[in-house]
Amino acid sequence: MKQENRREEIILTAAKLFKEKGYSAVTMRDLATELGIKAASLYNHISSKQDILKSIIISLAEDFTQGMSDIKSSNESAINKLKKIVVLHVQITAQNTYGMASLNNDWMHLENQLDYYLQLRKSYERDFLEIIKTGIKNNEIIDSNPEIVMFSILSTLRSLYLWIPKKDELNREQLSIELSEVLINGINK
Amino acid sequence: MKQENRREEIILTAAKLFKEKGYSAVTMRDLATELGIKAASLYNHISSKQDILKSIIISLAEDFTQGMSDIKSSNESAINKLKKIVVLHVQITAQNTYGMASLNNDWMHLENQLDYYLQLRKSYERDFLEIIKTGIKNNEIIDSNPEIVMFSILSTLRSLYLWIPKKDELNREQLSIELSEVLINGINK
DNA sequence: TATTTTAACTAACAATTGTTAGTTTGTATG
DNA sequence: CATACAAACTAACAATTGTTAGTTAAAATA
Numbered sequence: 001m002k003q004e005n006r007r008e009e010i011i012l013t014a015a016k017l018f019k020e021k022g023y024s025a026v027t028m029r030d031l032a033t034e035l036g037i038k039a040a041s042l043y044n045h046i047s048s049k050q051d052i053l054k055s056i057i058i059s060l061a062e063d064f065t066q067g068m069s070d071i072k073s074s075n076e077s078a079i080n081k082l083k084k085i086v087v088l089h090v091q092i093t094a095q096n097t098y099g100m101a102s103l104n105n106d107w108m109h110l111e112n113q114l115d116y117y118l119q120l121r122k123s124y125e126r127d128f129l130e131i132i133k134t135g136i137k138n139n140e141i142i143d144s145n146p147e148i149v150m151f152s153i154l155s156t157l158r159s160l161y162l163w164i165p166k167k168d169e170l171n172r173e174q175l176s177i178e179l180s181e182v183l184i185n186g187i188n189k
Numbered sequence: 190m191k192q193e194n195r196r197e198e199i200i201l202t203a204a205k206l207f208k209e210k211g212y213s214a215v216t217m218r219d220l221a222t223e224l225g226i227k228a229a230s231l232y233n234h235i236s237s238k239q240d241i242l243k244s245i246i247i248s249l250a251e252d253f254t255q256g257m258s259d260i261k262s263s264n265e266s267a268i269n270k271l272k273k274i275v276v277l278h279v280q281i282t283a284q285n286t287y288g289m290a291s292l293n294n295d296w297m298h299l300e301n302q303l304d305y306y307l308q309l310r311k312s313y314e315r316d317f318l319e320i321i322k323t324g325i326k327n328n329e330i331i332d333s334n335p336e337i338v339m340f341s342i343l344s345t346l347r348s349l350y351l352w353i354p355k356k357d358e359l360n361r362e363q364l365s366i367e368l369s370e371v372l373i374n375g376i377n378k
Numbered sequence: 379t380a381t382t383t384t385a386a387c388t389a390a391c392a393a394t395t396g397t398t399a400g401t402t403t404g405t406a407t408g
Numbered sequence: 409c410a411t412a413c414a415a416a417c418t419a420a421c422a423a424t425t426g427t428t429a430g431t432t433a434a435a436a437t438a
Binding site: 020021022023024025079105106108109139140141142144145147148149151152155156158159163167175178179181182183184185186187188189 | 210213294334337368372
């Protein structure tokens, strides 16, 4: 049977290089060299450079969609839903920091899957915003501009891929808790 | 005399394209087409593609350095210094959202100026962290992990370039105020 | 008016790009 | 042992890349 491990290894290595230099700046020869083989050999395992990018991004985007779906249907307060969103991001990002870099920075180089990706993202943000608006209506969340609140939280969560690798002394649970604290309760004494 | 406007126009257009696709994915022919000329004609005004990137990023980085220097030497509370940092980011970003995209995403493609850029960024973050630590010592800021606080605020501010163009109904002052509110006081009621 | 300068052009370059074709080698499987 | 297959290889391709050289037309300057 075909060794699916090798494909995974290629995609993981690609994600690592994409994080460092971005999708467009990484050549198939760069990738092959990093793996100790020749560029042409990559094509025994993947069908194109595009295919690698798609494999990295789409599965991550679907993980977020699934996570948001679970959170939406959980009968929790708005604040607790936000805390669950923080956990979701920390968890997925800690598991694949390289891939998250591509998701954040290289999504525009998706070709066939671009529309699908944008649809997932839009839907995710709509759900996120709905949670915040509900929280404001319920008097759980301070009366504020919901878009600014979402933008602020989401920007932080989307940057986690840059930060988690530098701070592995912090475990995921602890990070989620401290992050929720700062994002939700603020820093003013 | 040489028309410096044309150079500015080229750099501005380049920044716009870099924001959309990233530095590496934009060709000199793309840039020329956008300006309605041929690629070779660009070289009457700029010396290389690198030179364009450098011009975009370094001046912005120096603006931040200057801004931070002013804030550092202002005799304000830590919280007020943070508010001034928010204003600084909103102001610079609103003035040049395209350039801020390059600053955030394409800095690694600086070659000769990479070390200089990294030095400016490191110094900026050191000053930022110092303000937070002082605020915690002064009992102005909740006792928390200073790096998480900085990471959270800075991630949001660094993403402003994505968000400001979509929300021009919000003026800069108003945005700074609402953002400070959310970032500093939190959202929990 | 004569001259210089600006800013465009055409043509071309050497290098690099993603990818394909065809081949070889080692390792399981029958 | 014979066969099949996975996974590497070499060689090459057509297209695209940033950039240079040399030219031209219009505008500014003397």
